[in-house]
Amino acid sequence: xxxxxxxxxxxxxxxxxxxxxxxxxxxxxxxxxxxxxxxxxxxxxxxxxxxxxxxxxxxxxxxxxxxxxxxxxxxxxxxxxxxxxxxxxxxxxxxxxxxxxxxxxxxxxxxxxxxxxxxxxxxxxxxxxxxxxxxxxxxxxxxxxxxxxxxxxxxxxxxxxxxxxxx
Amino acid sequence: xxxxxxxxxxxxxxxxxxxxxxxxxxxxxxxxxxxxxxxxxxxxxxxxxxxxxxxxxxxxxxxxxxxxxxxxxxxxxxxxxxxxxxxxxxxxxxxxxxxxxxxxxxxxxxxxxxxxxxxxxxxxxxxxxxxxxxxxxxxxxxxxxxxxxxxxxxxxxxxxxxxxxxxxxxxxxxxxxxxxxxxxxxxxxxxxxxxxxxxxxxxxxxxxxxxxxxxxxxxxxxxxxxxxxxxxxxxxxxxxxxxxxxxxxxxxxxxxxxxxxxxxxxxxxxxxxxxxxxxxxxxxxxxxxxxxxxxxxxxxxxxxxxxxxxxxxxxxxxxxxxxxxxxxxxxxxxxxxxxxxxxxxxxxxxxxxxxxxxxxxxxxxxxxxxxxxxxxxxxxxxxxxxxxxxxxxxxxxxxxxxxxxxxxxxxxxxxxxxxxxxxxxxxxxxxxxxxxxxxxxxxxxxxxxxxxxxxxxxxxxxxxxxxxxxxxxxxxxxxxxxxxxxxxxxxxxxxxxxxxxxxxxxxxxxxxxxxxxxxxxxxxxxxxxxxxxxxxxxxxxxxxxxxxxxxxxxxxxxxxxxxxxxxxxxxxxxxxxxxxxxxxxxxxxxxxxxxxxxxxxxxxxxxxxxxxxxxxxxxxxxxxxxxxxxxxxxxxxxxxxxxxxxxxxxxxxxxxxxxxxxxxxxxxxxxxxxxxxxxxxxxxxxxxxxxxxxxxxxxxxxxxxxxxxxxxxxxxxxxxxxxxxxxxxxxxxxxxxxxxxxxxxxxxxxxxxxxxxxxxxxxxxxxxxxxxxxxxxxxxxxxxxxxxxxxxx
Numbered sequence: 001x002x003x004x005x006x007x008x009x010x011x012x013x014x015x016x017x018x019x020x021x022x023x024x025x026x027x028x029x030x031x032x033x034x035x036x037x038x039x040x041x042x043x044x045x046x047x048x049x050x051x052x053x054x055x056x057x058x059x060x061x062x063x064x065x066x067x068x069x070x071x072x073x074x075x076x077x078x079x080x081x082x083x084x085x086x087x088x089x090x091x092x093x094x095x096x097x098x099x100x101x102x103x104x105x106x107x108x109x110x111x112x113x114x115x116x117x118x119x120x121x122x123x124x125x126x127x128x129x130x131x132x133x134x135x136x137x138x139x140x141x142x143x144x145x146x147x148x149x150x151x152x153x154x155x156x157x158x159x160x161x162x163x164x165x166x167x
Numbered sequence: 168x169x170x171x172x173x174x175x176x177x178x179x180x181x182x183x184x185x186x187x188x189x190x191x192x193x194x195x196x197x198x199x200x201x202x203x204x205x206x207x208x209x210x211x212x213x214x215x216x217x218x219x220x221x222x223x224x225x226x227x228x229x230x231x232x233x234x235x236x237x238x239x240x241x242x243x244x245x246x247x248x249x250x251x252x253x254x255x256x257x258x259x260x261x262x263x264x265x266x267x268x269x270x271x272x273x274x275x276x277x278x279x280x281x282x283x284x285x286x287x288x289x290x291x292x293x294x295x296x297x298x299x300x301x302x303x304x305x306x307x308x309x310x311x312x313x314x315x316x317x318x319x320x321x322x323x324x325x326x327x328x329x330x331x332x333x334x335x336x337x338x339x340x341x342x343x344x345x346x347x348x349x350x351x352x353x354x355x356x357x358x359x360x361x362x363x364x365x366x367x368x369x370x371x372x373x374x375x376x377x378x379x380x381x382x383x384x385x386x387x388x389x390x391x392x393x394x395x396x397x398x399x400x401x402x403x404x405x406x407x408x409x410x411x412x413x414x415x416x417x418x419x420x421x422x423x424x425x426x427x428x429x430x431x432x433x434x435x436x437x438x439x440x441x442x443x444x445x446x447x448x449x450x451x452x453x454x455x456x457x458x459x460x461x462x463x464x465x466x467x468x469x470x471x472x473x474x475x476x477x478x479x480x481x482x483x484x485x486x487x488x489x490x491x492x493x494x495x496x497x498x499x500x501x502x503x504x505x506x507x508x509x510x511x512x513x514x515x516x517x518x519x520x521x522x523x524x525x526x527x528x529x530x531x532x533x534x535x536x537x538x539x540x541x542x543x544x545x546x547x548x549x550x551x552x553x554x555x556x557x558x559x560x561x562x563x564x565x566x567x568x569x570x571x572x573x574x575x576x577x578x579x580x581x582x583x584x585x586x587x588x589x590x591x592x593x594x595x596x597x598x599x600x601x602x603x604x605x606x607x608x609x610x611x612x613x614x615x616x617x618x619x620x621x622x623x624x625x626x627x628x629x630x631x632x633x634x635x636x637x638x639x640x641x642x643x644x645x646x647x648x649x650x651x652x653x654x655x656x657x658x659x660x661x662x663x664x665x666x667x668x669x670x671x672x673x674x675x676x677x678x679x680x681x682x683x684x685x686x687x688x689x690x691x692x693x694x695x696x697x698x699x700x701x702x703x704x705x706x707x708x709x710x711x712x713x714x715x716x717x718x719x720x721x722x723x724x725x726x727x728x729x730x731x732x733x734x735x736x737x738x739x740x741x742x743x744x745x746x747x748x749x750x751x752x753x754x755x756x757x758x759x760x761x762x763x764x765x766x767x768x769x770x771x772x773x774x775x776x777x778x779x780x781x782x783x784x785x786x787x788x789x790x791x792x793x794x795x796x797x798x799x800x801x802x803x804x805x806x807x808x809x810x811x812x813x814x815x816x817x818x819x820x821x822x823x824x825x826x827x828x829x830x831x832x833x834x835x836x837x838x839x840x841x842x843x844x845x846x847x848x849x850x851x852x853x854x855x856x857x858x859x860x861x862x863x864x865x866x867x868x869x870x871x872x873x874x875x876x877x878x879x880x881x882x883x884x885x886x887x888x889x890x891x892x893x894x895x896x897x898x899x900x901x902x903x904x905x906x907x908x909x910x911x912x913x914x915x916x917x918x919x920x921x922x923x924x925x926x927x928x929x930x931x932x933x934x935x936x937x938x939x940x941x942x943x944x945x946x947x948x949x950x951x952x953x954x955x956x957x958x959x960x
Contacts, residue, residue: 017290019290027195031197032188033188033191033192033194033195034187034188034189034190035188036192036194036368036369036420037194037370037450038368038369038370038420038453039453039876039877040452040453040454040876041453041876041877041878043876043877043878044368044453044877046368073188074186074187074188075187075188075189078186078187083183083186083187087186087187090182090186091178091179091182091183091186092178094178094179094841094842094844094845096182096185096186097421097675097676097677097845097849098367098368098369098418098419098420098421098674098675099181099182099184099185099186099190099418099420099675100190100192100367100368100369100420100421101368101420102185102186103185103186103188106186121890122886124885125885125886125888126885126886128884128885128886129884129885129886131885132368132877132882132884133368133885134366134367134368134421134423134849134852134853134882135368135421135675135845135849136845136848136849136852137848137849137850137851137852137853137883137888137891137914138848138852138883138884138885138888139845139848139852139888139890139891140845140848141885142885142890143890
């Protein structure tokens with residue numbers, strides 16, 4: 001079947017077997033191998049991407065379901081010359097070891113912070129429930145998400161202050 | 168001063184590529200003309216194969232070939248070897264039945280390899296595999312460890328008398344028995360060390376290619392030790408010359424032991440790549456990983472501790488049955504023997520220990536090393552015994568340990584089970600752990616918890632492990648069929664940049680950062696100028712790989728030896744260039760200086776001269792600046808520590824919550840504290856997972872794997888765990904150049920008994936004294952109900 005969607009801001013069209021899952025499409029057709037496959041039951045979260053702005057497990061989406069959608073993968077979140085604040089926080093706080101779960105974990109964390117800019121540790125742990133990590137024991141991932149939350153809300157506060165001062 | 172040197176928490180350089188999705192794992196690598204393999208696996212735990220008809224599969228769309236055990240046999244492909252020969256108590260070698268890469272005549276566990284289909288696409292290969300007709304004669308199966316030696320147990324291997332692989336023992340039985348005769352008190356426990364499925368998040372994968380022009384094979388594989396895979400596959404299985412085979416282990420997504428071993432898929436793909444004449448790729452589905460990755464643990468143990476009136480340990484007696492699975496995996500036989508019973512002294516001066524281990528075959532996946540490998544099982548026995556003895560004798564958990572610790576002035580200390588500990592300070596780590604865990608305030612917290620209906624408990628585990636595997640001659644005398652040194656090569660380029668080749672392999676440990684810290688500090692060159700290369704038999708001279716917390720202790724030591732050679736040669740070059748005697752050249756922080764003068768050369772200037780040898784002592788030394796070293800350790804290293812776990816149990820539901828976990832570890836010197844703490848966190852998660860959540864279950868009748876997916880096998884998720892309190896107190900290792908001990912396994916070793924002792928402490932007031940892992944709510948609740956019934960009766 002023919003499908004078309006936007007992936008990391010780029011329009012893509014392809015002819016693929018309708019049984020193809022979105023993660024297979026990203027990896028095999030678009031060579032976006034940053035999105036990983038860690039299981040076959042939708043449990044591990046290594047394949048998490050953003051579909052129209054929401055974090056979803058791309059192993060559980062058939063390409064037909066992504067027709068016309070805007071897809072963002074781990075390859076599409078960093079600015080050209082720097083890391084996304086969540087990526088930077090994972091590096092700063094050693095929130096990754098083997099790196100295999102990392103892309104999915106980062107995509108879930110970004111979604112979490114979009115919905116809750118100042119989550120508690122309990123909320124972070126509950127929200128990351130869908131992503132397995134076997135290396136870190138989650139300790140530093142939680143720290144990284146907390147730090148990213150602070151980082152991502154800080155400039156806004158600063159700019160608000162600046163606006164107030166200017167007014 | 169040096170922000171990237173030894174002891175600094177340098178941020179990892181590998182992170183950038185992983186965070187951007189630019190890691191290069193095996194399944195990310197593509198080749199022109201590649202084909203896909205699908206392995207048909209046994210649906211039965213035990214069956215005779217009467218016939219296989221693969222004609223329909225061969226004719227299916229896209230199929231290039233179907234191979235079965237018969238094809239391998241016809242081509243004289245050998246079995247998968249076991250790397251450690253254990254000698255029986257009677258002096259006989261262990262039973263070593265064949266381990267064919269594709270089943271011959273019989274299948275022996277659910278998931279055993281029956282055939283491989285190679286096709287243009289994965290779905291075509293998988294569809295075609297369904298067309299293979301296998302005529303099975305189902306046989307009764309035995310999966311449970313205690314049943315393997317029952318008189319009526321089905322025999323896994325027809326040619327053996329029974330399912331016994333070996334009965335092995337260590338220690339002085341007569342003296343141990345005599346000490347038990349003198350005992351004031353004997354504590355006895357029956358323990359099960361639950362079977363685990365490792366579950367690295369990257370499933371195993373492999374790609375094999377044959378290049379007819381060069382008559383050369385290349386295998387990409389998810390391995391912790393590519394050189395070992397090449398050696399085993401070439402020398403034992405395929406009979407290929409090693410110099411015609413390249414094995415690459417690129418970025419690997421976690422191993423935890425399960426990616427040490429030489430697996431059937433690697434050999435079959437490599438062999439088939441020449442038959443098919445095109446690259447062949449295979450990536451395990453998660454359900455295949457559950458079925459066919461080597462599992463871990465699975466011990467059943469009766470253990471006894473003899474004590475005198477003061478609570479001093481007199482002797483320990485241990486009887487263990489260890490499940491080896493259906494076939495002997497690469498290091499399987501050493502795990503419940505050499506890596507287990509030698510650790511039964513723990514941190515204590517127990518004078519007599521005797522242990523007997525029976526290794527048994529069952530109709531289950533092979534069992535081999537999983538994070539800790541033998542040492543978690545030993546620690547579980549020792550620390551459960553000690554905790555129980557303290558309760559029985561009315562001593563505190565702290566006191567019983569302190570009365571029996573090997574004192575810090577007693578090192579080197581020889582244990583009654585064959586090891587010689589070089590150094591340690593067990594009181595110091597316990598003091599720090601008790602302080603961090605606020606043991607003094609526990610009673611108040613216990614009362615507070617009681618006020619809202621919860622039971623609080625505190626559990627100790629003061630563990631030791633033997634790491635830095637291993638002195639080759641000792642290992643050899645104990646049955647190892649390989650050396651256990653490590654290699655390293657340092658290459659200075661003409662401009663002073665450095666490439667380091669190490670036989671260690673990083674699959675999450677961060678060697679690209681820590682090894683660069685060591686090399687840049689020693690050579691005095693910028694951290695950014697040092698690159699670490701690993702995981703490729705064509706690039707790295709040799710390597711025994713990464714497992715047993717050995718990378719920095721053995722691999723790092725090899726680099727230190729190579730660095731010494733580089734510096735020694737550089738001094739000769741500098742002496743010539745500075746027109747001074749070699750003995751007068753001092754090397755410090757990247758500068759070669761004539762002692763007492765300001766005449767000096769940088770490392771880069773010396774390197775340049777080595778490659779442009781115009782003013783150079785050519786009569787004495789060769790041009791170039793590149794040195795290789797192999798380091799064979801003289802002893803194991805002995806990381807040790809104190810873990811204290813605090814739990815809250817809901818007596819109404821049996822739910823256990825870990826409310827605090829404190830780990831204070833002695834890893835000797837630490838290269839990068841941030842990375843070491845991360846290793847501890849990960850180990851603790853796996854250890855707490857074993858204690859509370861994880862357990863592999865085979866159905867006792869059908870032999871089917873019941874816990875065959877993430878919906879059935881419970882791994883820790885983020886909200887199952889607390890944040891950890893981690894600290895270190897190092898006594899430097901005395902026999903390796905960095906004074907390091909290794910940190911990768913400690914968490915998984917220390918945590919399980921700490922958690923279980925905490926739960927038993929919480930439940931002690933209810934009369935519960937026995938509980939097996941995993942301590943699921945249903946098990947805890949049942950234990951509480953049974954205790955209530957006993958007390959009511």
